[in-house]
Amino acid sequence: MKSGSSIWMTGVIPVLAIAMLLVFSRGLRGATNPLEGKEAPAFSLETLAGGTFDLKEHLGKRPVVLDFWAVWCPPCRASLPKVAETVKGLGDADLAFSTVNLGDSPDKITEFLKSKNLEDLPVALDKNREAAKLYGVQSIPTMVLIDKEGKVAVVSVGAMTESALSAALKKLLD
Structure with a gap:
């Protein structure tokens, strides 16, 4: 026994x-993320440039790309330049794009952006992770794509490939 x-x-x-x-x-x-297909939660955050990123200004008017990241995150550091290049490659498309930094100091963010030649990258400062909580962000990078109607179309955890992001953005813009 x-x-x-x-x-x-x-x-x-x-x-x-x-x-x-x-x-x-x-x-x-x-x-699938439980937010996909539902109304995108609105938020307003201070930006690195000193302004405000208010998601309400874009919801229901144009597609929105939110890229949640942090300086200390190696996959974020690797993917951010590719994401910026992919979005930039869309030219004058009617698309709102902002990265959402989770808690880094403005000095650290600025230093990182300079090292990657990304000084003009839009960065919303989610100091208290308010926006991250609204979108259920538990790991980064997390990409959120919101359609023209203001509904969450895609929540992608982990770095998206350039081809996957490009295809998803083209679908949103059609």
Whole structure:
């Protein structure tokens, strides 16, 4: 007869491990975000340039791209220049774009932007993570695409490839 701890080790732990693997692999394959298809929550944040980014000004008028990031995040640091280039490549498209920085000091942000030649990048300062909470941002980078009607079209956790972002933006602009 097996002892209680032996049954635990050979039976319960493997079952729990498989269950966790299934849950996490589902998330990695892109389970939809509960906000997708719903009205985009509005917020207003101070910008790095000293102005205000008020999402209400854009909702229902034009597509919006929000890129949540932080200076300390290596994937964010790598993807931000590509995101900026992809959006810039759309030219005069009627599109609102802002990055949303999660808690870095303006000096750190400015230093990083200068190092990447991105001084003109729009940055909203989410000092208290208010906007991040509204959009359920739990890891970064997170990209939120909002359609012309003001509904959340895509919430992408992790760096989007340039081709995926470009395709999603073209779809939003059609």
